[in-house]
Amino acid sequence: MINIKRLLIKWPNSFYELEIDFLNGKEGERVSVPLDYVYNAITEKDDKSIGYSPAIGIRLDKEGVYYPIQLRENTNYFISVTIPFTFELEAKLIDYLNGFPFTNLRLSSNFKVSPIKTWKEDIRDNQKFIIITGSLQTKNQVGILDLSLGERENLFCEVASSKINYQEDFQLLLTDIAKESTEILLQMGNLTGLNLDVQNEREADYLIMMFHLRSLFNADELPLALSTVLNNMHSKIVNENEIVDISLVKQPNIHKMASQGTTLPFNKGGVLASLFNGYTPIKMFETNKYETVDTPENRYIKHFLTEVESLCKKLFIQLQGKASKEKTNEIVFNSNLKELDGWLNIIHQYLSEPIWNQIQQLNHIPSNSQVLQKRKGYRQILQYDLRLQLGLKLAWHPSMVLEQTLADVRPIYELYEIWCFIKLRKICIDIFGAEKENTIIKVEKDLFSINLKKGRESKVVFKKNYEDKVVTATLFYNKEFQKHSYKSEMSYSLALKPDCSIKLVLDNKEGSVETFIHFDAKYRIDFFESNNKLISKNEDIIKMHAYKDAIRGSSGAYVLYPGTEESLYFQFHNRAIPSVGAFPLRTDNDIDLERIKCFIEKIIDEIETNQKC
Known part of the structure; x- marks a missing residue:
């Protein structure tokens, strides 16, 4: 990444110019x-x-998902645009708009053009030019920013999160969501006893295939299992019987000679005449023992690799066609093509190992093999194969949110929100056990979908029996609390919609008590240079107060963000609730999950305590 202070854009065969300047930076x-x-x-x-x-960055080693020029969220830029003066331009100035001169009308809320009287004129080669200035504020939006000035003068920039490694997080979030989504769908397929055979003729959607392959090629999945297999490959001892000249025999097979010796040629007399009724065999059976890796289990692994390679190649060709036809989603397809190319390189690297030359083609699947079922590496690959086959046959499509996210202008925020819900679901499973009810899975005519669309109430219900109480927990995604006096689950002021809410209901001999706690996913941070701490933004904590105070029956609201510092504010210093705060929830840190789990368990204990007070 090259850190840039000022950037001047000139398009080939065009007189237009665009300068982007980060005024707070020092020129190098x-x-x-x-x-x-x-x-x-x-x-x-x-x-x-x-x-x-960086405020302005140029990333030369990345293609696909991210455009080369990168700006930063919540940053101010000085903009200067040079345009040839024409009659068409003069007509536009009469209907002068705030977003002018950009073709992207949505920039009107981000770009503030300077008054016309401050614009300058310039004469170049007898051609009159207008120099328009203004300020661009990226606000808290992350994703693709269209700064095009005309049909030929296209410019798309990537507005990056303040968090420096958000590109890496984007891929990790996609991979984790793909893996978890697959597991959820496979669990539901097993529970409902869906007949998968009816889907054999159906061509799997490319997004479905990408989801499964992305999960498969996670570093901790197939690559790790293959490395384990190659480092400790299964082998067997083979006894091979040969007929050799008697002068060359070293270890004759006596049992074979006794049972099948009459099939060999003999001469009358000779050194072994006393053993063979006056005759000596010209040739004898000999058994050689050697170790081989050409086992059914290794043939299966080789077959699986070639099948995955074939699937990736087929999908690559399919997406190349889509990229050439659907130009509006070209960046998405190019991103997928880059991923596929990386996966094909991984498969090719493993298949190029010389040891596979010793292994023949698979002629039957050793499904009852103890090696496949129990041996490390082999067991995982068998599971991946079953998961992949079942997943591609299952009639389901990814959530529309996820599908749209791949081409959305704010991808990382959407993904992080969905990912946080999935992680909260896992935390609830750890606390309460298996879910009792699930509305995030939708089934219509054998079509499975993960129903996490915004504005629709999706929930997962859990229930756990303790010695002295029963706790029912309902995890909601994007539940709306409206202003209705006749509803118990309401906001007394404005309609509010936290990303995730958990309703806890405790029943014991004292009666029943319930409360809400809310979580809002915020993929953004503040940074303390003095100690390298990444903390949540103050305005996000303020929003948590709004959730806790406005939504009836709420006892806590907390930010989930990719930082380093946990910050909790308690109304009473010795009680977990009522409270607001922020929890770090990072893609590569299991400790974050454990902290949130322990806090929710503490809240459950305090609900009962408050009930008795």
């Missing part, structure tokens, strides 16, 4: 950038944004 050196539309780039000197994404 001019650098050469291998992008044909970047005319001039000045680096940022003494960059203080350690821990943050």
